[in-house]
Amino acid sequence: MKSCEVNFDGLVGPTHNYGGLSYGNVASQSNSQQSSNPKEAALQGLAKMKALMEMGFVQGVLAPQERPDVAALRNLGFAGTDAQVIQQAAKQAMPLLVASCSASSMWVANAATVSPSADTFDGRVHFTAANLNCKYHRSIEHPTTSRVLGAMFADQKHFAHHAALPAVAQFGDEGAANHTRFCRDYGEAGVEFFVFGRSAFDTRYPAPQKYPARQTLEASQAVARLHGLRDDGVVYAQQNPAVIDAGVFHNDVIAVGNGEVLFYHEDAFLNTDQMLRELQGKLGKLGGNFQSICVPRAQVGVEDAVRSYLFNSQLLTRADGSMLLIVPEECRANERVWQYLQGLTSSGGLIREVKVFDLKQSMQNGGGPACLRLRVALNETELAAVNPGVIMTAPLYDTLTQWVDKHYRDSLRETDLADPQLLLECRTALDELTQILKLGSVYPFQIN
Template sequence: MKSYEVNFDGLVGPTHNYGGLSYGNVASQSNSQQSSNPKEAALQGLAKMKALMEMGFQQGVLAPQERPDVAALRRLGFSGTDAQVIERAAKDAMPLLVASCSASSMWVANAATVSPSADTADGRVHFTAANLNCKYHRSIEHPTTSRVLGAMFADQKHFAHHAALPAVAQFGDEGAANHTRFCREYGEAGVEFFVFGRSAFDTRYPAPQKYPARQTLEASQAVARLHGLSDDGVVYAQQNPSVIDQGVFHNDVIAVGNGEVLFYHEDAFLETEQMLAELQGKLAKVGGQFQSICVPRSAVTVEDAVRSYLFNSQLLSRPDGSMLLIVPEECRGNERVWQYLQGLTSSGGLIREVKVFDLKQSMQNGGGPACLRLRVALNETELAAVNPGVIMTAPLYGTLTEWVDKHYRDRMTENDLADPQLLLECRTALDELTQILKLGSVYPFQIN
């Protein structure tokens, strides 16, 4: 039976803005308060989805969140009509209104951790929504995320869904941004690689000093248990605290893996040699041949990696066994990174080609090509069980671009977030989107 890695890209929401909410995310903070272009952001993301679909890759789309999140503001004591809630929040606590309007859910690499059926004890694809509790504006995402994923992967014969982990610091979980899977074929048993920034209970693990480590070892272990993964099919590794303090807030900003290959920066991990040996040994037990590509700091510094998002790229397998790297335009704009990539593709190794995409609207908020997608490995039967409304096709691409053109603004500032009309625009757009994607009622305004 054939199997595929399907990339489900997040659709950028109508309130896309640069709120500068994410401490530790250099791009997010440095572009804070600039005006954004929600329409351009959504169209840039859709263009990437269409391009990958046309290259022959399986591609899906994941709907955005309802924003502003009026219910979240009500839980914080704001009352009255929806318009009054927004007005009072804008007057008394503008940072909370900005947080309730965050469009960070577009980075669906943080939406959940996914384990394919070949790895799990019950032979189903498992999803655990990430609690994202390190940041308030992201911690409010997982209830809607769970409903959307449930509507996309509804067949309980093939798919299992778990609630987010407890919303406490000890179980900080950032989803697939700190999770990679290695395998010979997507439908075969593999090794799931969990990267953590700190341990909540074990003081042997050093912690960063400047920026928070968002993923805990304990959260990763809990997800592995929920998904029914075997000890032989899991490797845990600690991210280097010093790179977190340089702005590497997720592992997917410093490393990316696919198939049997890990592409990583020399400074990405602690105990690197031990980790590589464990990955090699465990993958060999299931018939795989682990390979690694280390980018030396002498060629690309951590600062280069953070500014260009070289590692926040999509590493995709092509039919001939070679790999394609999808990178943001910022990689071409960094002389050292681009020189490295030219040498990499001409060396005759596994990564044979680099394709560049303009994702400026996403990049300015601190997310590149890999942030925009959630990878789900599916066999033919499982793929057929996915809600067909979310699988990208040429007609769906046309419909979604028309939908964006109809509903999205082309400029957004902090002051615009206080406009009650924006909430009506967003709800009208999302109500239509759920019909386009055949999701049913997944948003609070549709349910309550």
């Protein structure tokens, strides 16, 4: 049965703003308080989705969340009408209002960890929503994320959904941003690769000293158990604490994998040689041929990798088996990174082509092409069971661009978040969006 990997991209929400909320994410902090352009952000993301669809890749859409999250503010003691809650928060605790307005759900690489049916004990595709408990503004996402994923992948015969792990530091889970999968074919059993920043209980693992390690080994192990993964189909690796302290807050900022290939920076991991041998051995037993591409620090330093988001790219397999790398415009603007990429594609190696996309609005808030997509490997039967309303088509692209033009502002600053009208605009837009994507009632304002 034919299988493919579908990229479900996050649709940027109407409250996209530069709140500088993500400590450890250099881009997020350095652009804090600048004026954002939600309309441009959403259209940039949609343009990438359309381009990949036109290249022949199956492309999906994952809806944004309701913001500001008034229910979260009520849980923190603000009361009255929705407008009064927003006004009180703006007056008494502006940072909480900013957090409740974050459009960070656009980076759906953090939405969940996904294991294809070929890997799992019951032959279903398994989803575990990420608790994202390292950052408050992200920790409030998973209830809605679970409802949206449930509406997209509703057939229980093919799809299994797990609640987020306990929202405590010991089980910090950042979803697919620290997870990838290697396989000979998307429909065959593969090796799932979990990367963690620290261990909650085992002091043998070193931890970063400056920035927090968001993913724990224990969270990765729990997800593997929930999904029913075989021991011989899982590899755990520790991220280098030094690169976390350099601004590599997720593994997908320093490495990306696809098919049988891992593209990574020389300084990405601890115990790299041992990790590579384990990946090669386990994939080899499944009939695969694991291959790795190491980017030397002498050619591209960690600082350049973080600034350009070279590794926060999409590594895609074309129909002819060649590999394509989707990178942000910032890679072309960085002389060392662009020189490396030119050499990479001209060498006749595994990666034959690089395509550049303008994702400036997302990049300035700390998320590149890989952050914007959640990968789901599906066979033909499973793909047919996905809610068809979320699969990108030319008519859907046209409808969504018109929807964005109708509902989104072209400028947003922190002071604008205190306007209760923004909540009404967001709810009106999302109510219409759920009809466009055929999601049903997934938002709190639609349910309560």
